Structure formats: structure tokens, C-alpha cells
Amino acid sequence: MELFDLSGKTAIVTGSTRGIGEAIAHRMAEHGANVVISSRKADACDKVTSDINAKFPGRAMAVPCNISSKEDLQRLVDTTNDKWGKVDSLVCNAAVNPFYGSSADIPDDAFDKIMSSNVKSNHWLCNMVLPQMIERKEGSITIVSSIGGLKGSPVLGAYCISKAADFQLARNLAVEFGPHNIRVNAIAPGLIKTDFAKALWDNPETLKNSTSNAPLRRIGLPDEIAGAAVFLSSKAGAFMTGQGLVIDGGVTIS
Numbered sequence: 299m300e301l302f303d304l305s306g307k308t309a310i311v312t313g314s315t316r317g318i319g320e321a322i323a324h325r326m327a328e329h330g331a332n333v334v335i336s337s338r339k340a341d342a343c344d345k346v347t348s349d350i351n352a353k354f355p356g357r358a359m360a361v362p363c364n365i366s367s368k369e370d371l372q373r374l375v376d377t378t379n380d381k382w383g384k385v386d387s388l389v390c391n392a393a394v395n396p397f398y399g400s401s402a403d404i405p406d407d408a409f410d411k412i413m414s415s416n417v418k419s420n421h422w423l424c425n426m427v428l429p430q431m432i433e434r435k436e437g438s439i440t441i442v443s444s445i446g447g448l449k450g451s452p453v454l455g456a457y458c459i460s461k462a463a464d465f466q467l468a469r470n471l472a473v474e475f476g477p478h479n480i481r482v483n484a485i486a487p488g489l490i491k492t493d494f495a496k497a498l499w500d501n502p503e504t505l506k507n508s509t510s511n512a513p514l515r516r517i518g519l520p521d522e523i524a525g526a527a528v529f530l531s532s533k534a535g536a537f538m539t540g541q542g543l544v545i546d547g548g549v550t551i552s
């Protein structure tokens with residue numbers, strides 16, 4: 299277990315009240331980390347925090363946060379520092395997609411919201427935790443991207459553009475801050491059974507079309523992404539940086 303031991307570490311996980319983010323938070327706590335649960339709704343944050351603390355007393359704290367607000371993000375980091383003194387691992391998981399359809403039809407405000415929430419907020423949050431990581435000469439940042447950032451889409455164009463940008467954000471930060479022993483990577487999930495991706499799996503015919511060419515022939519589950527976040531935050535991932543870890547049941551290779 300030493301390779302994956304996160305005891306004494308503190309992790310912020312955005313968008314951690316459901317789906318992939320919630321699964322990541324649970325698994326990081328299970329491996330010993332103190333975890334900060336964050337999303338827009340305070341009651342949702344409190345519920346996940348209570349669930350984790352029921353299993354691992356004292357390892358979770360709720361800090362509601364709107365990722366589109368720079369002030370909220372700074373409060374998230376400051377509150378974490380006040381409680382646990384540091385941020386060892388940042389997982390940028392929160393994202394939005396308010397539009398499903400042709401890129402020709404997306405309103406400007408929807409495009410701007412996608413790029414701001416999925417890219418700029420990650421940029422902000424990373425820069426808020428990097429100074430203390432530089433000082434300690436240690437830290438890990440994981441950005442949850444998507445296989446949508448690796449290919450085009452007729453219905454998720456802006457979202458895919460934002461996720462491609464997240465890959466590049468990870469690469470840029472890895473190059474810039476690697477000399478300080480800070481690792482930055484991206485995880486690229488395929489189709490995962492979450493509320494966020496419900497439009498792609500709720501209809502049986504749509505799900506069949508989405509998974510028929512995948513080697514594993516099925517949709518993924520949130521917990522099947524969580525282990526990668528633990529790996530990237532632990533000693534097991536100590537020599538990995540600037541990479542996009544694809545976890546998609548084989549969709550992108552078939």
C-alpha cells in the first residue's frame with residue numbers, strides 16, 4: 299500500500315458531490331488523504347462530507363464554491379490552508395456543458411461559459427495552489443479532461459475544445475513547474491455513467507451506439523476513474539507528468 303498511501307496529504311477535489319469527483323474524493327480519503335469536498339450547492343457538499351467522515355472520521359471538509367468565481371476559488375484554497383495547512387494535491391474535476399448540438403447554433407454566452415468554467419477556472423485554481431507547492435518542492439495537480447479533447451464531435455464541439463485545452467494546460471504547467479518537483483497530468487475519461495453525461499447513455503439506443511465499437515462493450519463507472527487520481531497523487535505516479543491518461547474502455551483505439 300505504500301505506493302498509493304496518501305496519509306498526511308491534503309487534496310482539493312472540485313465538482314466532488316457526484317459522479318467522478320465524488321468517487322475520487324472517497325477513494326483519496328480511503329487511501330489516507332484529507333479531502334475538501336466542493337461544488338456549488340452547500341447541502342450536496344455536506345452530504346458527501348458526512349458520508350466520507352462516517353467511514354473515515356475527520357478526513358473530509360465541505361467548502362461550497364462556484365468555479366466561475368475567482369473569489370470563491372481563492373476562498374476554497376484559503377479555507378483548506380486554514381484547516382490543514384497545505385494543499386498537496388489538486389484535482390480539477392468540475393466542468394460544465396450547457397449546450398448540446400451543432401457548433402453553428404451555440405450561443406456566444408454558452409461558448410464563453412464552457413471555456414471560462416472548463417479552462418480559465420482551472421488556470422486560476424492551479425495558480426492559487428502552485429506557490430505553496432513551489433515552496434515545498436512537491437505537489438500534484440490532476441485535471442479531469444475527456445476523450446472529447448482527442449477528437450471532434452457534431453454535438454459537443456465547444457466542450458471538446460475546452461477539454462483539448464485542458465490537456466495543453468496540463469502540459470504547459472508540467473513543463474514550467476516540473477523543476478520544482480510539481481507534477482501535472484490530465485485524466486481523459488470516456489463515456490462514464492454520471493448525471494453529467496446522461497444525454498449520452500440514458501437512451502438505450504444511444505448507449506448501444508456509443509459502446510458498440512468499444513472493446514469492452516460497456517459504459518464506464520465513476521469508481522473506475524477514481525483509481526487513476528489516487529495513482530497520480532501518490533508515490534506510484536511520482537515519475538509521470540504532462541500526460542493525458544485515457545480511461546475509456548478502448549473507444550479511442552477501436
